Amino acid sequence: MANSPSGDAVLDRVMRLFAALEEQPSQTPGDLVAAARLPRTTGYRLIRELRTRGLLALTDGGEIVVGRRVWEIAQHAPIHRELRTAALPYMQDVNAVVRQTTQLSVLADDGALIVERLSRHGAVANPAEVATTMPAHLTSMGHVLLAFAPQRTAERWWAEHGDRAEAARPELRRELAEARRRGHGLLVGVINTETAGLSVPVLDPRGRALAALTVVVPRDSPEIPQFLMALQTAARGISRAMPQPTVPLNETPVVRSPQSPAD
Amino acid sequence: MANSPSGDAVLDRVMRLFAALEEQPSQTPGDLVAAARLPRTTGYRLIRELRTRGLLALTDGGEIVVGRRVWEIAQHAPIHRELRTAALPYMQDVNAVVRQTTQLSVLADDGALIVERLSRHGAVANPAEVATTMPAHLTSMGHVLLAFAPQRTAERWWAEHGDRAEAARPELRRELAEARRRGHGLLVGVINTETAGLSVPVLDPRGRALAALTVVVPRDSPEIPQFLMALQTAARGISRAMPQPTVPLNETPVVRSPQSPAD
Numbered sequence A, B: 001m002a003n004s005p006s007g008d009a010v011l012d013r014v015m016r017l018f019a020a021l022e023e024q025p026s027q028t029p030g031d032l033v034a035a036a037r038l039p040r041t042t043g044y045r046l047i048r049e050l051r052t053r054g055l056l057a058l059t060d061g062g063e064i065v066v067g068r069r070v071w072e073i074a075q076h077a078p079i080h081r082e083l084r085t086a087a088l089p090y091m092q093d094v095n096a097v098v099r100q101t102t103q104l105s106v107l108a109d110d111g112a113l114i115v116e117r118l119s120r121h122g123a124v125a126n127p128a129e130v131a132t133t134m135p136a137h138l139t140s141m142g143h144v145l146l147a148f149a150p151q152r153t154a155e156r157w158w159a160e161h162g163d164r165a166e167a168a169r170p171e172l173r174r175e176l177a178e179a180r181r182r183g184h185g186l187l188v189g190v191i192n193t194e195t196a197g198l199s200v201p202v203l204d205p206r207g208r209a210l211a212a213l214t215v216v217v218p219r220d221s222p223e224i225p226q227f228l229m230a231l232q233t234a235a236r237g238i239s240r241a242m243p244q245p246t247v248p249l250n251e252t253p254v255v256r257s258p259q260s261p262a263d
Helices: A007-023 A029-035 A040-052 A068-074 A078-098 A140-147 A151-168 A172-182 A224-241 B007-023 B029-035 B040-052 B068-074 B078-098 B140-147 B151-168 B172-182 B224-241
Strands: A056-058 A064-066 A101-108 A111-118 A185-188 A195-203 A209-218 B056-058 B064-066 B101-108 B111-118 B185-188 B195-203 B209-218
Touching: A007 A029, A007 A040, A007 A064, A007 B007, A007 B040, A007 B068, A029 A040, A040 A056, A040 B007, A068 B007, A068 B068, A068 B078, A078 A101, A078 A111, A078 A209, A078 A224, A078 B068, A101 A140, A111 A140, A140 A172, A140 A185, A140 A195, A140 A209, A151 A172, A195 A224, A209 A224, B007 B029, B007 B040, B007 B064, B029 B040, B040 B056, B078 B101, B078 B111, B078 B209, B078 B224, B101 B140, B111 B140, B140 B172, B140 B185, B140 B195, B140 B209, B151 B172, B195 B224, B209 B224
Parallel strands: none
Antiparallel strands: A056 A064, A101 A111, A101 A209, A185 A195, A195 A209, B056 B064, B101 B111, B101 B209, B185 B195, B195 B209
């Protein structure tokens, strides 16, 4: 690093502070510095610098939280600006018709990342559940995301997760082939014994999944065929509403963020 | 800066890259480096480091965009996690009843910052309009945000913006006193000659505005009294749904981010 010997170190420390806030979104400065495994002086100074820039904020109760500036910048991320914005009206339509939890997700490094979730009555569910990931091999959304993934993405997923996933779900390859053939995924009682997950892909013009649209319904619901049609209709609307050309919403970072030890 | 002489510089450069992406959310690396006024080598290296951490991403078309990791972190910001999550179901109710653009905003450094906006038919409007700010002295949301602001926030706003605002809107103090007395703000034909803005505050338990809830309606609508009751009802629901104790959603950064020159 020619000009900025500590640039890497600063960014890694910043990422560790934010990762600690993802675990526990409101912490005293002391707890946060400890959770991020930063030296005390370094940690306090970095928190102050991030507050100055609005990336962190201090609550009335003296705890550090993620700052509004991060939220402002995030509005411009394609996952929000393109996918969620295109999808939300159609998700509201599905939610109004199906009256069960409706979810939008994308394939991320370690599973299916929930982008938006509407609960039964139109309320947004526990926000802790948005931006979390579910296991791809155990969810209907994961199945359609894998079944309709771009080839390179699917290959990378199988190389990284295939062995462990097939050990846990031996029928996975057959299920993905079925999801591909039928155009939807249906998993009954896997994550929750009382419910079924029903998912369809949101496809780009080349037939690759940009996202999965899912409803979680009672496992013995006789209306699953109707729900499927509602999902398929909405997924086509979302595809049409997405700006072109598409951005790689399923793209993983160039390199995984290092799990750097405390310095 | 004892341990990290270039920490400030790195963070300032990062902020300049993100600020440039707020102006133009998808740019070639070369254009982005130029827009952020960074030296070419420094800029390319920083973009690479930010991509490694998922804070930036590269589109299929070779352009740099805000990365998904920023979006994930932003889900934990109080403005999203607490305010928007509490408000969205009630905004949907207002939108269903009033059938006009429904907005949620907070008082920010330079105006009323739009947190969420639902359009007439339940669709989310142009995302460029979320996370932008409107002039506080010329909008009904700005009026209720100022009229019900915590005293320290109001004093700071008047010190910074008062002279310019009163020059542009000589009746401002009277309007704010009226908004305070009536519990709502109504501005007709100011931003758009054809429309009226009608806003109520979302109050914390001490009667201070956490946010403003607004509908934009045709200027001569005979239904404004009914719309006001819908807004007041929804605002009470949002107040009740907000987690306690409240965080300083109206807080500005400790120090304004410096407009640092190119290095």
